[in-house]
Amino acid sequence: FLFLRIFGVPDPLLREITHRANAAGIPIEVDSLILTLHGWRADHVRYYSKHPDDLKAIFSADQVFFSARNSALEDGNSTIWNIDVKAVGLTMNPSVEWGVKVPKESKSRHIDAVEVSLGFFPDRIMFSNGKMSWLGSHFNVNGTLLKGGEKKASKAPTKSMTVLPETELPVWIDEQRFQSLENHLKRLSLAKEARVDIGFEIDPTNYSASRIDLSIRADELSFRGVHFSKAKIVGSYCYPLVLFKQVELFHGKQSVLLSGEYNLDSKEVKGSLNNSITSSQPLLLLPEKVYDVLVRAELRIEQLPLLRINFGPSVVNELLNQVSGDFSIHDLVYKGIEIEALGGQVKRENNRIEFTNLKGSALGQEDRAEEMGSTMHGGFAEGSVFWDGNVQEFGVDVEASIDPNILVRALAPIQIATNIIQRFQFKDQPPRGQVRVGAKLDDLETFYIDIQASAHEVIIQGIEFSSVNITQTYKHGKLNLDPFMALQGIRLTEGMVALDFYNSTVFFDGTTQLNPADLEDLIYPEFNLFGSHIETHGEVQLTARGRFDWGSMQQTDFSIQAEAESLKIPVAKLDQFAAEIVGFGPVISVKDATFGLCEGTGEGLFSLTWNPEKENLPYEAEFSFSDVDFYKFLVFLSSNKPVNVSGKMSGDISIEADMSTNFFSTANGKGFIFVEKGQLADLPLFNGFSRLVRKVFPSFTLFSITSLRGNFNILDGIVSSEDAYCEGNILSAKGQGCYCPSTGFDALVQVQMFGESRITKVVRVITNPLMKLFEMKLTGRLSDPSWKLEKLP
Numbered sequence: 001f002l003f004l005r006i007f008g009v010p011d012p013l014l015r016e017i018t019h020r021a022n023a024a025g026i027p028i029e030v031d032s033l034i035l036t037l038h039g040w041r042a043d044h045v046r047y048y049s050k051h052p053d054d055l056k057a058i059f060s061a062d063q064v065f066f067s068a069r070n071s072a073l074e075d076g077n078s079t080i081w082n083i084d085v086k087a088v089g090l091t092m093n094p095s096v097e098w099g100v101k102v103p104k105e106s107k108s109r110h111i112d113a114v115e116v117s118l119g120f121f122p123d124r125i126m127f128s129n130g131k132m133s134w135l136g137s138h139f140n141v142n143g144t145l146l147k148g149g150e151k152k153a154s155k156a157p158t159k160s161m162t163v164l165p166e167t168e169l170p171v172w173i174d175e176q177r178f179q180s181l182e183n184h185l186k187r188l189s190l191a192k193e194a195r196v197d198i199g200f201e202i203d204p205t206n207y208s209a210s211r212i213d214l215s216i217r218a219d220e221l222s223f224r225g226v227h228f229s230k231a232k233i234v235g236s237y238c239y240p241l242v243l244f245k246q247v248e249l250f251h252g253k254q255s256v257l258l259s260g261e262y263n264l265d266s267k268e269v270k271g272s273l274n275n276s277i278t279s280s281q282p283l284l285l286l287p288e289k290v291y292d293v294l295v296r297a298e299l300r301i302e303q304l305p306l307l308r309i310n311f312g313p314s315v316v317n318e319l320l321n322q323v324s325g326d327f328s329i330h331d332l333v334y335k336g337i338e339i340e341a342l343g344g345q346v347k348r349e350n351n352r353i354e355f356t357n358l359k360g361s362a363l364g365q366e367d368r369a370e371e372m373g374s375t376m377h378g379g380f381a382e383g384s385v386f387w388d389g390n391v392q393e394f395g396v397d398v399e400a401s402i403d404p405n406i407l408v409r410a411l412a413p414i415q416i417a418t419n420i421i422q423r424f425q426f427k428d429q430p431p432r433g434q435v436r437v438g439a440k441l442d443d444l445e446t447f448y449i450d451i452q453a454s455a456h457e458v459i460i461q462g463i464e465f466s467s468v469n470i471t472q473t474y475k476h477g478k479l480n481l482d483p484f485m486a487l488q489g490i491r492l493t494e495g496m497v498a499l500d501f502y503n504s505t506v507f508f509d510g511t512t513q514l515n516p517a518d519l520e521d522l523i524y525p526e527f528n529l530f531g532s533h534i535e536t537h538g539e540v541q542l543t544a545r546g547r548f549d550w551g552s553m554q555q556t557d558f559s560i561q562a563e564a565e566s567l568k569i570p571v572a573k574l575d576q577f578a579a580e581i582v583g584f585g586p587v588i589s590v591k592d593a594t595f596g597l598c599e600g601t602g603e604g605l606f607s608l609t610w611n612p613e614k615e616n617l618p619y620e621a622e623f624s625f626s627d628v629d630f631y632k633f634l635v636f637l638s639s640n641k642p643v644n645v646s647g648k649m650s651g652d653i654s655i656e657a658d659m660s661t662n663f664f665s666t667a668n669g670k671g672f673i674f675v676e677k678g679q680l681a682d683l684p685l686f687n688g689f690s691r692l693v694r695k696v697f698p699s700f701t702l703f704s705i706t707s708l709r710g711n712f713n714i715l716d717g718i719v720s721s722e723d724a725y726c727e728g729n730i731l732s733a734k735g736q737g738c739y740c741p742s743t744g745f746d747a748l749v750q751v752q753m754f755g756e757s758r759i760t761k762v763v764r765v766i767t768n769p770l771m772k773l774f775e776m777k778l779t780g781r782l783s784d785p786s787w788k789l790e791k792l793p
Contacts, residue, residue, distance in 0.1 A: 001035070008034035024120070025147040029057070030064075039067030045087070049095040050204065061114075062089030081120040088113050097207060100173045106182060108135065116141065123147055130198075135185075137218075138193050143200035191220035194231075208239040226281050227251075240265040251277045260311065269319055270312030278303045278330075302331030309346070323348040326357075335410045338363040340378070351389040358383055358398070365406055372422075374459075377403045377430040393446075395438035403430040414439060416447050420474060423461050431455035431468075448475035463518040464488065477502035488514060491540075497522075504551025508558070511543045516562075533617075533659050538565025546583065553586040553610055570663065572597055573636050586611055593623070598636070600628030600649070608659065617659040618666075626650040630675050634683075647678020647707075655714060664717035664741040672711050680705040680726065688787035689733075689749070692776060704728045717741060737778065744781040748790065751776065 009017065014033050021028050031044035042064040046057035065086040090111040094100045102108055112133040119126035123146065130141030173181075199213040216233040230250035236243045240263050247258040260271020280303055283291075294301070309325035328343030344358035358381070365376040383398030404421045411417045417437065424431075433453025440446045451472040458468050468486045472479065482496035495510010512519060517530035519542070530536070546558020560581040567577040579593035590606035604623025630647035655669030681690050681704050690705075710724035720738035724747075737747020780786040 004035035008032050026120075026125075036065070039065060039084070041065050049097060051095055051097050053096045056093050058093050058095045060091045060093075061087040063087070080122075081118075083118045083120065084116075085118055086113070086115045090114055097204065100178060101175050102178055103175050106178070108178075108182060127200075136190055136193060137196050137216075139196040139198060141198045141200075143198065143202070143212075146201070146203040146205075187224045189222045190218055192218070194218035194221075210237070210239070212237040224285055226284050244271065249277075251279055251282075254278065256282070262316075263313075266313075267315050268313040269316055270310070270314070272311065272325075273307055273309045275304060275307040278306070280304055298333075298335040300333040301329070302333070303329065305329035321348055321351055323353075336365065336368075337406055337410060338365075338378075344384075353387050353389075355385040358385065362402060362406060364403070372405050372408070372425070374403055374405045374425040375427060375429070376405060377426065378406070379403070379430045391440060392442045393438065393440045395436070397434075397436045399434050401430050401432040404435075413441070414444055414447055416444065416474075417449065420449060420479070424455075425459040426455060427457040427459065427464075429456060431458065445476065449473070460486075461522050463514075463521055484510070486514075488518075493519075495544075503549075503555075505547055505549045505555055507547045509545040511541070513540055514542070515540060516542065516564075533570065535568040536564045536566065537568065540564045548583060551612060553612060556583045556585055556588075558583045567595065570659075571637075572633070574602070597625050598629040598632035600625055602626070602628075615660055618656070619659055620654075620656050622652075622654045624650075624652040630678055630680075644679055644682045647675040647680060649673065649675045662741075667714045667717050669714045670712065672709070674707075674709040676707045676709075678706060678708075680708055681728070685782065685785055686726075688785055689776065689778075692787045692789070704730075733776075735778070739782070745778045745785060747778040749776045749778055749787075 008014075009032075014030065017033070018028060018030060027048040027050060029046040029048070030042045032042070034041045034043070043062070045059075045061045045064045047059040048054065049058045066083045068081055068083045070081045090113070092102070092109050092111060094102055114130070114132045116130035116132075117128045119128065125145040125147065127141055127143045127145065130139070130143075132139035132141060195217045197213075197215040200211060202210045202212075213236045214233070215235075216231070218231045219229070221228055221231055228249045228251055232246060232248045232250075233244070234246040236245065242262040242264065244258065244260045249256050254277040256273070256275040256277050258271060258273050260269060262269045280301055282304060283301060286294075306328045307325065309323060309327070311319050312322050314322040324345075324347040326343070326345045328341070329339075330341050332339040332342060340361045340363055342358065342360035344360075345356045347354045347356070360382070361380045362378045364378040369376040379400060379402030381398045381400035381402055383396070383400070385394070385396050385398075387394045403426050404424065405426075408418050408421055411421070417439075431453045432455070433451060435453070436448070436450040438446075438448055449472070451470065453472075454467070454469045456467045458465050460468070465486045465488050468484075470481060470484050470486075472481050472484075474480070477500060479499040479501065480496070482498065483494065484497055485492070485494040487493075491513035493510065493512035493514045495508065495512070497510070498507040500506070514522075515530075516534070516536055520530045541563040542560055544558065544560040546560075547555055548558055549555040562577070562579055562581050564577040565575070567574040575596035577593065577595040580591045582589045582591060586609050588608045588610065592603075593605060594601070594603045596602070602623055602625035604621065606619065606621045606623075608617060608619040610617060626648075628649040630649045631645050633649060634645065651671060651673040653669065653671035655667055655671070657663050657668075658666040680686060683705075686705060705726045705728045707727045708725070710721045712719055712721040712724075714720075718738050718740050722736045724735040724737075726733050726735075732752045733749050734752065735747050735749035737745065739745050739747075775790045777788050777790045778785060779788075
């Protein structure tokens with residue numbers, strides 16, 4: 001006893017013991033073996049693998065303390081040994097068979113201390129009550145190591161199974177991969193020692209038939225600076241499956257739970273992820289590349305989404321391409337869109353991701369309301385969205401009540417979408433309706449948008465409406481509004497409009513009480529005829545059908561029945577206007593027009609020729625009128641109101657001119673004007689004439705002109721007449737000459753006694769030779785005419 005305590009087991013005997021242990025299936029070497037009060041102590045113990053490529057001991061310990069006891073098995077022919085073992089200074093060198101190669105400098109090779117009870121049976125070694133301190137964690141180990149011998153029958157391989165050498169593990173982790181895993185673990189910080197429970201059954205002759213169960217628990221831990229209150233991992237290996245039954249991280253009472261399995265035969269993985277953590281702090285754990293994608297996409301997540309997601313089955317590299325489940329998220333910001341809440345179901349397969357049963361709400365954008373001229377109301381939406389990465393196509397189908405201008409920044413790459421959206425502005429509340437949007441991003445001509453919506457207090461292309469009900473579709477350059485109904489106060493517009501942006505045409509069929517200038521702005525705002533050259537006031541009724549070609553006018557073919565309470569053109573203000581407006585090719589004609597003019601009546605026709613490639617707007621007009629209040633007509637033409645002027649005017653006029661420039665610069669035409677039953681002497685034109693007559697005939701203190709008539713011609717803007725005639729109670733006059741806008745009048749006026757009645761004709765035969773002496777010359781501009789006697793000084 002003293003010898004064993006002091007010197008230990010003699011070397012010959014120790015070698016015999018080692019030999020017998022090796023023969024019993026325990027490949028071990030020991031430098032010395034000494035008896036202590038509590039058992040035996042083995043120094044520098046090495047345990048080897050039986051694999052020929054393992055030249056070094058897979059375990060070595062500075063000291064191993066053990067006590068042994070033996071007992072007979074029930075058959076009486078075999079003996080079991082129970083050994084309690086404690087090892088310190090343990091170093092590990094993984095066997096080739098383990099499929100793991102650990103770098104020499106790795107701390108993972110060193111184990112602080114190990115305690116275990118070993119039961120040596122004829123066919124196996126039992127590990128029980130194993131305890132180990134390793135990498136700052138406490139391990140509890142129980143298991144069985146089968147000895148070499150008769151092999152267990154294994155399953156016949158199926159077509160999907162990979163046939164593996166029975167003595168090799170079905171995975172291999174080289175030094176580089178192990179170092180990468182270890183570097184990740186270095187980012188893990190534990191406030192308390194983690195607890196690890198391991199159960200196993202290992203057959204060194206057939207690792208594929210081995211089994212390992214693992215359970216890890218830790219409290220107060222952090223990874224890359226992200227804190228968790230608790231962690232739990234439960235997993236197992238039983239070929240061909242590596243199971244992660246539970247990987248759960250707790251953040252207070254909230255947690256994220258991951259479970260899954262990896263099939264070593266099919267190389268496929270599947271699993272599920274449930275998250276109830278709302279803090280955004282775990283986002284810091286995202287890979288840097290993923291985080292960069294979020295930044296580039298202008299996606300800011302204030303809270304983690306709540307998830308119930310299933311992954312796979314798929315190969316590892318395609319795991320995120322095989323996803324299904326449901327989610328909900330709060331406080332999400334995407335390109336300026338503040339999403340208050342969003343939830344629904346998600347499915348991704350074959351590089352196509354679908355979000356269905358979506359329900360979300362967004363906040364308004366008050367800071368951009370003034371910029372966009374819209375209230376930028378938030379609202380809600382529900383529906384579905386998809387993205388197909390194979391063909392770069394997206395689609396949205398939602399029912400919503402939200403200001404679409406909120407989406408302008410998000411849809412900025414699709415210019416046609418933003419152009420259509422920005423046609424609409426919503427003053428007090430967002431529209432409500434169904435919206436479908438989609439396109440292939442590599443072919444934006446495939447963009448489509450379908451809208452069925454209603455809105456109140458909406459502005460379309462700058463035109464205000466009190467309410468609008470609209471069905472709008474856009475695809476392949478064609479925008480259809482069918483049906484379209486809008487109210488502007490009590491003014492109703494209903495019908496359909498189809499705009500073809502590729503062919504620059506618009507087809508319309510409907511009725512409207514809308515101001516024609518507003519209607520023109522809705523259809524083609526660049527065509528500035530109404531509102532600039534023609535104005536309407538009061539009630540308007542239009543019934544229109546046909547096509548307008550704003551690109552070339554060659555396909556223009558439309559008809560409009562028009563009625564207007566008041567119509568203002570450059571030369572007159574018309575009341576109770578009614579006509580048929582016809583467009584055919586480049587010519588727009590107003591036919592069978594009837595109207596009131598300053599308490600009189602009139603009728604006529606008008607045609608305008610428009611060539612989009614030219615700036616001129618040539619037109620032709622023919623109209624006649626009667627019983628027009630001459631005073632009111634003059635008031636319209638001049639801001640300087642004439643006084644003491646009256647009369648009834650009738651006439652026929654036919655002219656050609658260009659609406660794009662000054663009337664007199666291009667005008668040609670002819671006409672007849674007749675003013676009767678009036679007082680015309682105080683016309684600004686006749687003021688000088690009246691003064692000259694009173695000077696020549698002092699007795700005519702009361703001079704009057706009661707009628708005026710004459711035919712006239714217009715040639716290149718110069719107005720001329722050969723038979724102008726004005727008549728008064730005592731004197732009358734006839735004249736001939738012309739008027740040029742640049743130089744003024746050049747006319748001769750001959751005064752006559754009395755009018756042209758039968759009785760006065762006799763007197764005029766006698767007086768005309770004398771009156772020729774009083775022939776007058778009219779010169780000067782219309783604003784400042786000059787009269788003088790032509791033959792008398």
